[in-house]
Amino acid sequence: MTTSPPANPGAQPQAARQQFASDNLAGICPPALQSLLDANASGHQPAYGNDEWTQRASDMLREMFQTDCDVYFVFNGTAANSLALASMCQSYHSVLCSPVAHVETDECGGPEFFSNGSKLLVGENESPAARLGKLTPDAIEHMVTRRNDIHYPKPKVVSLTQATELGTLYSVEEVRAIAAIAKRRHLKLHMDGARFANAVAALGVHPSEITWRAGVDVLCFGGTKNGLPVGEAVVFFDRDMSQDFAWRVKQAGQLASKMRFISAPWVGMLEDDNWLRNARHANAMAQRLFRAIRELPGVQVLHEPQANAVFAQLPRRAIDSMHALGWNFYEFIAGGGCRLMCAWDTTEQTVDAFAADLATACAQAA
Amino acid sequence: MTTSPPANPGAQPQAARQQFASDNLAGICPPALQSLLDANASGHQPAYGNDEWTQRASDMLREMFQTDCDVYFVFNGTAANSLALASMCQSYHSVLCSPVAHVETDECGGPEFFSNGSKLLVGENESPAARLGKLTPDAIEHMVTRRNDIHYPKPKVVSLTQATELGTLYSVEEVRAIAAIAKRRHLKLHMDGARFANAVAALGVHPSEITWRAGVDVLCFGGTKNGLPVGEAVVFFDRDMSQDFAWRVKQAGQLASKMRFISAPWVGMLEDDNWLRNARHANAMAQRLFRAIRELPGVQVLHEPQANAVFAQLPRRAIDSMHALGWNFYEFIAGGGCRLMCAWDTTEQTVDAFAADLATACAQAA
């Protein structure tokens, strides 16, 4: 996207060092890649999703969720969430979410764009649950009941992120409690599952238990962060809600003509529970990192990691040292709050090397 | 996308027979695939286009076009065209195009959606050029001058498709003539280049000659139909027009997090003129097909193919016979008008087999 020439344009890029900036820095996991190669070897295939791979991937998701859900593959998370939300409300409705929800903070107004103006209303950020990145039934109730006039966009959808943007989890009970209030208030329930695999792996539940069996209407099931090249699945558990969704996807530029290259990697991912294996590994690496750094001087882990991220307060000078050493990670808030994200391919060596460097940096910073 | 189980869910799909339904039925060409594999082997890479592959692909496009253009990779043609058009006008403006323009007929209102309501105004369909799928300076002039009031969406953009939806080409002179009228009427000039490679290959011109040197402001350079898995390039020759386009792409759900898997295949495609080689081959196959079928009884080729498609009137019974034999192709108009599209991988054998079957079918139909 920039215009300056690269240092050495002809050179083959080396395998770059693993980082903790995000789980989308990792590449394609082997089984997903294998399926992509198989799909490419399958000759001419019908376009726009009428191919065998898309059929198989959709069926595998239906089997996995143990229900006859309706499945659509789109290109990325912004589109998955925005299209799902747009299908659940009209422009004059509102979506209730946490103030740290990705749909609110990091999609550049994508949900507002796709819905032609639906407003996102954010819950409070003071309660213990809110400080863990979670939306509570009370927050929802407050947003629904505080006003009841046509100058206020009518609440229509609740959006939860599972695992949350702070690496925490909604328990089955918590999802159910939210679904209950949603039902009472005639709200639909959307789940942003960019890291749904990590949540399922960490909770140790069947994927149906924290989705449709708990009252979720639509799940955006993320694949990219868990080892796919590109693509997310929008899963409608309530088929009535997916009416004409194929047209919506097409119009919004989210219908792949060579769909098999989006869907085939899902086949490899879903086979043999590879998706869960990847997620468990990433979660385990976060635990390993947590244990390795939690007692370093000046380090304050904000909460025990529940999925694949460690959120920790690090000394300013230690952050600078680590960056100088070539480690990439985000400061998500001012004042030293850092996010350390593990991926499906993060190695124990990488974790240990990072922790060792951080130990040194913290010692020097002290 | 459908719910009925496949015939044999566990079976590995066989390499399917080649078809003439569309050039998007073909898979990934070898050099593009190799680059994708190389990109995957390059370890953790920055997300959202800040990786080396995206840099290289962008630079290669700038080099190829011999100008410092601004390049964005998006997921598909609907998005490329719609985002480009939306960036060139406001909702109360109009886009002038041919009545057979893909943006008008086959994007389910995508341009209207992304632009929040810009209207597409189509030219006449009676002149010789129009019957070849082309927009003419006269048609543009008419649309611009027939009204001049605020109840009519103000013309702002001209959109050409090169090669056209009918497999024909605008010559350099024709593009220049349109650019001249566009400039005089303060219109911007967009080129839908879903099959731009086929046009360049067929015209035998440098790609700059039928784009910015002829007055084109923005090109949507198609990759998918020419051998990529997914992804098109939006090329702004006028950098002033691309201001904040990165935000537009992000908001519209067209920013790949693992961008390298979109851009790396472009590197392989652009290296060693593979893109031209693919296009030349597809064009040659269309010529071969044309020569093989043009004199069959009952067959009336609508015009000599200029790019990679043959448009021909076939006898009704021959069409049915061919479909019964398993050949897939589109009837694009009622009454037997058929489109036969060749891809980068269409083999001579496939062409010959199709022609032989068609000869038999036509003989039986006569």
Add this chain to the structure above:
Amino acid sequence: MTTSPPANPGAQPQAARQQFASDNLAGICPPALQSLLDANASGHQPAYGNDEWTQRASDMLREMFQTDCDVYFVFNGTAANSLALASMCQSYHSVLCSPVAHVETDECGGPEFFSNGSKLLVGENESPAARLGKLTPDAIEHMVTRRNDIHYPKPKVVSLTQATELGTLYSVEEVRAIAAIAKRRHLKLHMDGARFANAVAALGVHPSEITWRAGVDVLCFGGTKNGLPVGEAVVFFDRDMSQDFAWRVKQAGQLASKMRFISAPWVGMLEDDNWLRNARHANAMAQRLFRAIRELPGVQVLHEPQANAVFAQLPRRAIDSMHALGWNFYEFIAGGGCRLMCAWDTTEQTVDAFAADLATACAQAA
């Protein structure tokens, strides 16, 4: 809206000469004005439609239509039609209408804007009915059946204009036939009734007979052209379709805070059948004009007027002469096709004076 100073800024404008350019050049009819004055004399009134006048006007419309319809008052016809259509479809749907439909030709893309991209598909313009500005069941059937893929915006609504933009009428039977095909194809039926009063007056039917009893779902009942200062009524005969429409109106900037000044004039208009009286008068003036000019040399009336407009081919030089004499009217097509529109206040003297001037102009042009 222009910046040049008026000729005489301080002068009180004189009552200007009556014209035939449009029925929206006329002012407020006496009963509507009286209600406005009464509403102003009624002291502080609740805002946003919670006032007594809005209640009365809504009730009067329900009574008039003999059904418990849902009524909303908005500011103008573009908004009424666009909001109604937007509530009847989604962005990826299409609206079927005549090629001369106001929503297609004269709202600057308003329907596309409010619906966020719904495409208007226009019927053929060759059949006898089409040449009279009417959409036919066959045209609808063709548009619904010619394609059935997701690249084509799914047909969802039929929009009729009654009286049409060419001053003609759909009979009760014609509306019913269209409603039947709409029902069979799962399409909703919208009526643009900018000149609904003229249609009812001319047809001599009860307003319910050509609306809900004939299968119309939503009517945009125009008031401005029939003697109101500002404001149209959106009437939902199917209340299920108006769910949350109040929010839509608010968000779209169509909710008057001092609503009584929009609704009160409707009370005056509806009382004592003033709306029908106004419309009958305008229709009669069109008949008078028709009879006075139809046999002038060089004049070719396109069809006998059915509502309040005469469409006629006039000699070029006669048009110029009339304009030079200060008469304003529109040439709606190139080559001398003129629209002569009569209003609720058009006097016999005006008609006669125009006809006399035209007779002279035509004699000179011959």
Add this chain to the structure above:
Amino acid sequence: MTTSPPANPGAQPQAARQQFASDNLAGICPPALQSLLDANASGHQPAYGNDEWTQRASDMLREMFQTDCDVYFVFNGTAANSLALASMCQSYHSVLCSPVAHVETDECGGPEFFSNGSKLLVGENESPAARLGKLTPDAIEHMVTRRNDIHYPKPKVVSLTQATELGTLYSVEEVRAIAAIAKRRHLKLHMDGARFANAVAALGVHPSEITWRAGVDVLCFGGTKNGLPVGEAVVFFDRDMSQDFAWRVKQAGQLASKMRFISAPWVGMLEDDNWLRNARHANAMAQRLFRAIRELPGVQVLHEPQANAVFAQLPRRAIDSMHALGWNFYEFIAGGGCRLMCAWDTTEQTVDAFAADLATACAQAA
């Protein structure tokens, strides 16, 4: 809008008691009404703003502001603000405003709808200025600098409300300081002037001093709350920003066909400084009310009124008593915070009667 019949449908509404719920409960002031009547007496007039009244009103605004500004009349404040903001940014940009800004809290997502997704970012609500409803340069600076990535909608516009939603004022110096930071950060400056007249009257400055001379680019000048029946003026001080705005207005359903009935009342309002006289009176009534109630037991005025509203904490039981007595006013926050709004026609008698009733109610509540 409701369906239950009124108590006595045939009865002529009486002049209702004056209330403090909003300044939009009042009717049309005499000079505005006289102009409307004059406009109606002026015969046939060109439609869509090409009439003499619109010309005069526009010229009077240019004269009043002492600059060659571009003026558009639209129907209400939601539309004025939303269209102005939409013309100042694109869908992927953001608008910076106070958390109590009307555009954020009370337009049902109108700005997001008209802009197709621009996000409103709200400043902090803790500083002394913020508690008075004002946006500060520091808050703007923070919102502009805290992030600089494409996942965050790029800040493009600052929106101030003058007078604020809490009845306070930005001084000339405050507007200038905000304009300075806006200019430095390449932001445009919008002023929501629903009660601009009250601000000018209270500040005692020339209207140019707190608008274009202080750096405001676009003003939405409210007329309805100050005595018009319907209609606001969008004033572009920077004419470059109003390019094609007439088309935007038309498409968005905000172009009155009989525009004179929107613009003529402005003529009457602007003549002889009637707009200032109305505003001064409303402001004076707020002062009178403030003085009458500030020392009542249990009453805590939140801040001395600067424009035409008193914000006060009232005892719960007093609120209930007042409502039982038929007084209407809003509780704008939970727990007894009330807004008492004075209009152009609020009489001293009404203020005194309200204060007397409140005194009694507070005494009983104590």
